[in-house]
Amino acid sequence: MHATTRGWRGAAAALLAIGALAGSAAFAAERKFEMNIEDTRITLVEKQQFHTFAFQGQxxxxxxxxxxxxxxxxxxxxxxxxxxTIHWHGMVQKGTWQMDGVPGVTQPNIAPGESFTYKFTADPSGTMWYHCHVNVNEHVALRGMWGPFIVKPKKPTALEKTVTKDFILMFSDWDSKWANKPGFGGVPGDVFDYFTINGKSYPDNQPMRVTKGDVVRLRLIGSGDKVHSIHLHGHVMTVAFKDGFPLPAPYKADTIAVAPGERYDVIFTADNPGLWMLHDHVDTHTMNGDRPMGGIMSVLEYTEIKKPDFYEWKNKKFEPNFYYEDSLRKGPGIYMHDGFKGQAVQ
Ligand SMILES: [Cu+2]
Incomplete structure (x- = not known):
């Protein structure tokens, strides 16, 4: 059977393992998942495609x-x-160092055609992520080998308990000259010319839809090679978490520099109905190749605002869950999203 006929066998299974003290809080769920790494061609924006090694094809x-x-x-x-391999970035792997996903240090490479099972405890809580740890300069920077890993805390902070809309934004950078050269690229001197939020550049990404009164959480994840200076118009954000950890003294900001690997969780109240830009203030990161007004830009869209005719996204087809906001509302589980799927590369 040719490799491209691989079946989707990743049905998530969540089994309750009841602890010794039945009825007490002493239990933990088992979250089992099976996932392929697949040669996949994704579209960043318009006609710009990129050969990735995509987790479950997305x-x-x-x-x-x-x-x-x-x-x-x-x-x-x-x-x-x-x-x-996969590194579970943020997990401390207490007693399970062999699950840390570093080739040549904690495990051998997962060779083509082979499988490996990671088993670990979700600890600590917060906004984490996972990514390949082989040739990260290429596989993470250019081949889309990353995804969100969110650990819901046992004891949420008072502020995060108020959140009504929860969005995940992963920022990445791409050098189009390597788009069709898997196995190469991600070297010093690369000139990144495409920039994405969750794998898509403006205007082919999606708005973040809110309604007045929502308490909004943005989980900003630096999954690329560059620092992204994320600025939101019309609102003051409270920076509440760094790398998953609640800050003892949350602080206010309108621009936040998200460096590679970092996570910042910001929370704000949607109290100013309008259409508001969110964008990278590293200005060259708002381009698609040599064309301006692209890259890392999106719009915070209030549902009560009538969209004006000049609005670039007036007739845009809305794709719920582009920021995994629907999945996060459903509670713990393992979620796919069809909008992130690419085409299998033969
Ligand atoms: Cu890899």
Missing amino acids: VPGPLFYVDEGDQVEVTVNNVTALPH
Whole structure:
């Protein structure tokens, strides 16, 4: 059977493992998942495509949304022609260092055609992510090997308990000259010319829809190679978490520099109905190749605002869950999103 006929066997299973003290809080769910790494062609914007090694054929990869303390088990099948591993960025892997996903240090490469099962405890809580740890300069920077890993805390902060809309934004950078050269690229001197939020550039990404009164959380994740200076118009954000950890003294900001690997969770009240830009203030990151007004831009769209005729997204087809906001509302589980799927590369 040819590798491209691989079946989707990643049905998530969540089993309750009842602890010794039945009826007490002493239990943890088992979150089992099986996921392929697949040669996949995704479209960043318009006609600009990119050859990726996509988790379950999508960029970003599936959302892992688990409770703190859950037992996570992920079997990874490498159906590409190159080696990979997965590092669960943020997980401390207490007593499970062999699950840390670093080739040549904690495990051998997962070779083409082979599988590996990761088993670890979801600890600590917060906005985390996962990514390949083989040739990260290429596989993470250019081949879409990343996805969100959100651990719901046992003891949420008072502020995060008020959140009504929760969005995940993963920022990435691409150098189009490597688009069709898998196995190459991601080297010093690369000139990044495409920039994405969740794998898509403006105007082919999506608005964040809110209604007045919503308490909005943006989980900003630096999954690319560059620093992204994220600015939101019309609102003051409270920076509440850094790398998943609640800040002892949350602070206010309208621009936040998100460096590679970093996560910032910001929270604000939607109290100013309108159409408001969110964008990278590294100005060259708002281009698609040599064309301006693209890249890392999006719009915070209030549902009560009538869209004017000049609005670029007046007739845009809305894709719910582009920021995994619907999945996050459903609670812990493992979620795919069809809008992130690419085409299998033969
Ligand atoms: Cu890889």
